[in-house]
Amino acid sequence: MNALGRHILVEFYDCSPELMNDVVHIENSMVAAAETAGATVINSTFHHFSPYGVSGVVVIQESHLAIHTWPEYGYAAVDLFTCGDSVDPWVSYKYLKEAFEAGHGSSMECRRGQLDLLKRNDFNIENMRDVSPKPPEVAGAITRDVWFTERDENIALSLKHSGRQLYKKDSPYQRVEIYETLAYGNMLTLDGMVMCTQKDEYVYHEMITHVPMFSHTKAKRALVIGGGDGGTVRELLRHEQLEEVTLVEIDELVIEACKLHLPETAVAFDNPRLNLLVEDGIKYINECEDGRYDLIIVDSADPVGPGEGLFTAEFYSQVYRCLTPDGVMITQSESPRFNSAVFVEIYDTYKQIFGEEKVHCYLAAIPTYPTGTWSFSYSSKGNSHPLQYDREAAAGFARSQGLKYYNENIHTAAFALPNFVKELLNSKSTNVTDEYSAEPTN
Template identity: 40%
Template sequence: MTQTLGRHLLLELYDCPALLLDDVAQVEAQLRAAANHIGASIVGVMFHHFAPYGVSGVVVIEESHLTIHTWPEWGFASIDIFTCGDSIDPWQAYLFLKEKLGAAHGSAMEMRRGEKRLLNRQDYFPTQNAQIATAPLLQSWLTERDETFALSLKRLSAPLFQAQSHYQKIEIYQTQAYGKALLLDAKLVLTEKDEAAYHEMLVHLPFFQFQFSNFDKHPNPETPLTLQKVLILGGGEGGILRQAIRHQHLQVIDLVEIDEMVGQASRQYLDFLAPAWRDSRVRVHHTNATDFLAHTPPESYDAILIDATDSKRLLPFEKAHYAHIKSLLRKGGFVVMPTHSPYIEPQVLQNQYRNLQDFWDKNELLPYLAHIPTFPSGMCSFIVAGLKRKESLSHMEKKEIQFFSEKEKLFYYNAELHTAAFALPNFVARLL
């Protein structure tokens, strides 16, 4: 056998059902496992998910490296395995990956690297200043994507939590710039760094708007109406709960989340949301939201908050449901929901606004905006139905919000933002 510096195996795997999931974490895990299977020593990894689909990655080993690129739409993967010397057998990696990816068939071709009879060894001595250092592990990219856009966050490790519940795939990662991140069915739900902006605006703005809008309606103006019973649909990770429990006048906070595993994972891995689960006023119901609403008596709540960071999760709440939702509200009550990015999905805001118009007067529909870096386009819209807008807050009202914001050490919401959030850019106003 001709002596060489190493071996190069080119692999092609066809009809791989595992690739249809288009899961970067799974592809990385299998390539890591292949390296371990042949006794290679992993030095670092780098994987990237392309929009709309496809994964490329490299596992750097002391003996050289393994690379992969996938075409999930064809169930196809192209893999290269480079090794130095003859200490490990790349053919074992081929057989391992063919089995683990479920390939119906594959092909492989081996090339020898650097035939020694053609090489002329040079005298090589590292400089005296050269330092031997262990390279840090290369980070992988965590990517949310659809047919029109992609958002990538650099993650620092394998998933902190990854499981398939009865309803969805749940993943939690540690990212470099945004702390911990929660994904449901590969859709980014929140990150530790900016989730508070979304949840504060979904809770505190309508809560204070309720208080100020109903001040003159109360028989005793010195004791304005306060929220007592609140229903939250979705939000099973606890982000919206963490904001709601800051309002001490609430007596009951019902949360309806069908997937119990979301809360379990949150309590274990999303420690910044931990206060949400310790409040005695919180009652969690693991059931379908529409079923829960169907069995709820009229005029049960002062507010209903729909937490749906993925627009598809708003679909169950269509026009036919809003009449029933309104019947569950006490006099002066409201419903609030995110309506997503008016840049990326303008039809969501437009359709929900039109649906709500059949049940509330136009002057009781208040669209507003917040800016959240990891949401599509960075802009998120909301609608609160059942409250009227105040063109400007009084000095006392601003003071009350500011006191609350400072006392609770809020991340985003304050008195100036309360008013400014209702100012809509022209292109958003035209949607309505």
């Protein structure tokens, strides 16, 4: 070969959209394509972008293979670059065309570094050698960096995972997936959005349950709408005063996935005090008898997909009807900074149904949720107030149960709201602004 390298620019068309959005399949295929061609793989780094799209590169001793996909078009743009004669990039091309189920492909080969245009320079390699000590390399070892990314228009969260997808199924409602992340353990995602992880799920589940249970000590019957991961009912069932806990989850695959791969979260599904129903929570509430429950927790996903109907005035009015005269409704109420408009709108709705003085907002720090700050609402049908509770009982409970986040001080502090949250709660949903002025006022 009269050049330093061969560079094939590839376009694959009519690929499987599912495969073009599967970062694990793409990373495995790219690594295998390199190895099949006889390349020595050093490193792979791949990112999945929510809701769709994958970018990645496989670094080989002989150069690299790179890709970006557009699942919505069934299209992949691929670079295959090899140095020397030992690796044939066309072998990789044929492998990937089949792996991606491409209808057809187009390609163009360039010879990089034409030798008749180059002049070899003599230099002292000793002056360029890195003499710093390095750990011994393991023969055949590949460094693999595979990333899941939940991406919104203006913000993103990326988590590195093992490259093994533990669970992936499509239900009639959503795609249910579990990844093995390096920093946060196993992670449940629904339609590409992070729901919970092993390392921080306790924050959400302890705060959505123990705050109302210590403020409403007479609660005997509790209902959870959503919460198929099992964490909310796990925490509720720590309270012996509860005689009945009903969980209504629309998607049985969420329950299945968490039983298999988040067993610490799903540990309470076999508790005899739990009444588990796989059905539509909206339908259940609409058919529920008046005054049935002391506590109703709406443990919903974001207001999209199957969770969209759980953010309406009609639904909250039905929840109000199903509460006892002293009953309490708890909801996850989004991030006040990330979803400001939704945050304000739903609090306006709560106040219209429960009354201005009966609705309270509290916050918790959840690292894997957008902005890291998440809100919960406490809405009382009667006179229950979230800051009127037995601090000693809460402290003893937190110690005896080995809770990781909730305690009596956190309970109180969660209701100490930042000024920007207070301003949002005092605004109207039609007049929400994200503008911020750093100018001091005197």
